[in-house]
Amino acid sequence: MPVPSSDHNQTDNSWKSQAPYKQPSKEPPFTAVHIGHCHCGRIKFQIGRDAPLDAKLCHCRTCQVLHGAPFQWAAILHKEDMRFVHGVIGLKFYSSGRNVAEHELPCKVSCAYCGSPIMDEGRNMALIFPELIEFKDEEQMGKFAARCHMFYKERVVDIQDDLPKWAGMPKESELMRVGSSL
Numbered sequence: 001m002p003v004p005s006s007d008h009n010q011t012d013n014s015w016k017s018q019a020p021y022k023q024p025s026k027e028p029p030f031t032a033v034h035i036g037h038c039h040c041g042r043i044k045f046q047i048g049r050d051a052p053l054d055a056k057l058c059h060c061r062t063c064q065v066l067h068g069a070p071f072q073w074a075a076i077l078h079k080e081d082m083r084f085v086h087g088v089i090g091l092k093f094y095s096s097g098r099n100v101a102e103h104e105l106p107c108k109v110s111c112a113y114c115g116s117p118i119m120d121e122g123r124n125m126a127l128i129f130p131e132l133i134e135f136k137d138e139e140q141m142g143k144f145a146a147r148c149h150m151f152y153k154e155r156v157v158d159i160q161d162d163l164p165k166w167a168g169m170p171k172e173s174e175l176m177r178v179g180s181s182l
């Protein structure tokens, strides 16, 4: 395979044809269980499973700033469980680790037009924001309910619920003795 030696800015664009950016119309086996879209509707995506692998509320400072919200609700899926209907078209990428607006994993993915945050993309996993999903009913939404709070020590609001509240990363930090049940 020829590798141009003079171009050190050469980028590998193969990710654009891989999940979740490969278009659902190009591969019949993908079945959409849920659909979602950004505020302006230019970005549409499909989810191929009924329930996420996990769902969390993250109170870290980065999520607060990047979402303009007290905390972030994220549902974890394999990237293979998700498809953007128009591939990469209309998406904007931001790598918060290096502060660059590029698709460099892990990165934030949002609508380039309306700015709605859509997901945090990792190497194999997508942390999608369930607010964008059109749930058919409350039972469907319940499957995406958060199972814990993380980075709760950085919280700007106290939450009164019975979910575990991890000071930092789940299972790798202290469980905080706060909330109604503790």
Ligand SMILES: [Zn+2]
Residues within 6 Å of the ligand: 038, 039, 040, 041, 042, 043, 111, 112, 113, 114, 115, 116
């Ligand atoms: Zn949009």
Ligand SMILES: [Zn+2]
Residues within 6 Å of the ligand: 058, 059, 060, 061, 062, 063, 064, 072, 151
């Ligand atoms: Zn966070």
